[in-house]
Amino acid sequence: MRLILMTLLALALATAVGLGATWLTSTRGVDLATLKIGAWAARPRVGSSDIDPYARATIARSGELPVGTGDGISFIARTDDDNRPLDGRCDVVVSGVTPAARFWTLTLYDTKGHLIANSLGRYGFTSQEIVRGSDGSFEVRIASRARTGNWLPTGGLDRYQLVLRLFDTPVGVATRTQRDAPMPAIATQGCP
Template structure:
């Protein structure tokens, strides 16, 4: 009787641990094949047949459609360059240049992957519409209140995610450093 009880207990514990780890991996992802440059993170193999099983499970769970390697790569940021979480009540500046790409988009999402609602219906910028300096660099202000220039409204959302998608770009699996792919800086400049 004791042997049966211990066997059932071991199976129950193994099932709980296995399902818990599977759920955690599918919701939070893993760092397998991750490319990190500054605050930006990408998984270049996600849109290929070389995708790892954990990333495949996370995509199946979320229902997202990843950018294929032949098309480009998507970078996300949840913190600034100093590892401070992106807070919609603060002023955040995304500035600099992007790696070479035929076209790019910078979009603001909530932590569930939905566009952040706002009265202006401004959800992001593209490389064709952004106002740049004479040197080609740009500056985007992300804040709850209106700002001059390139401004994305946060609606005072507490946490959000920035997504920079680069289309038709050489950035990919072989990219390793800021020198290979100069990513825009993310800086928190004001917080009430």
């Protein structure tokens, strides 16, 4: 009788650990084959047939449609370059240049992947509409109150994430360093 109880307890524990690990990897993901450049992270194989099972589970759970490997790549930033979480109550500046791409978008999302509601209906910028400096660099200010230039409103949200999608770009699986793909810097400047 004791053997049966111990076996059932072991099976229950194994089931709980297995389901817990599955839930964690499908909701938070894992860092398998992740490309990190500064605060930006991408998983270049997500849009290919070489996708790992954890990324496949994450996509199945979220329902998102990944950018195909031949079409481009998506980078996500949840922190600034000093590893501080992106805070909607602070002023955050995204500046510099992007890797070579025919077209790109920079979009602001909440932590669940939803667009942040705002009265302007401004959720991001594209490479065609952003105001640039004479050297081709740009500066986007992300803040709760209006700013001059390229501004994205946060609505005072506590945490958010930035997604930079590069379309028709050489950046991908073989990219390893900032020199291969010059990513924009992310700096927190003003915080209450």
